[in-house]
């Protein structure tokens with residue numbers, strides 16, 4: 226009997242109002258229609274006990290130290306890391322709606338009253354070192370102006386224009402660092418695509434598909450570890 230091939234690990238990251246939720250579920254349906262075994266995991270996963278603490282914090286129903294909440298977001302990924310690995314190795318594609326990159330981009334965007342960064346980039350990165358490494362990150366990018374046109378931001382804690390601007394800049398910094406690391410590494414396994422999410426739903430969906438379909442044409446390498 227032939228060994229099961231590892232399935233692709235897809236991460237979708239994006240700014241508020243980028244259509245991330247719609248695009249993620251459309252991708253899920255498209256892969257299923259294509260006959261793929263696929264599972265969607267959303268971070269934060271608000272269903273676990275850790276996820277419930279995160280949910281309460283995001284809705285401003287509770288307060289937590291900035292470091293404590295950052296570590297909870299990371300712990301919420303670690304509690305699913307072995308499940309993700311098992312799914313991938315048994316041939317099930319995993320799509321994560323947000324992952325460690327959101328963890329850094331958001332926490333490192335927090336500032337005090339004088340605008341000084343509260344948590345350093347390196348500190349934010351460290352608890353996620355060693356998590357399963359995705360094959361592809363699709364970053365759904367939208368300008369704050371376009372987001373405003375789409376009706377502005379929602380009610381949760383980080384949904385403020387200034388915060389979203391800093392998050393956008395941080396995502397770009399993370400992309401650059403990832404690409405530098407990849408170019409130095411032996412395996413070149415991670416691809417990071419910036420998707421212009423200011424276009425129509427159909428155009429964005431097509432663009433996403435053009436990056437996902439090729440993943441199934443070749444064999445996935447053995448699963449890597451983030452920042453290792």
Ligand code: FDM
Nearest residue numbers: 268269298299323324327328331332383
């Ligand atoms: N968020 C999400 C973080 O601050 N850190 C993380 O590690 C993750 C995964 O939680 F504002 C933030 C990003 C966003 C909020 O995400 C909830 P959704 O996609 O809007 O539910």
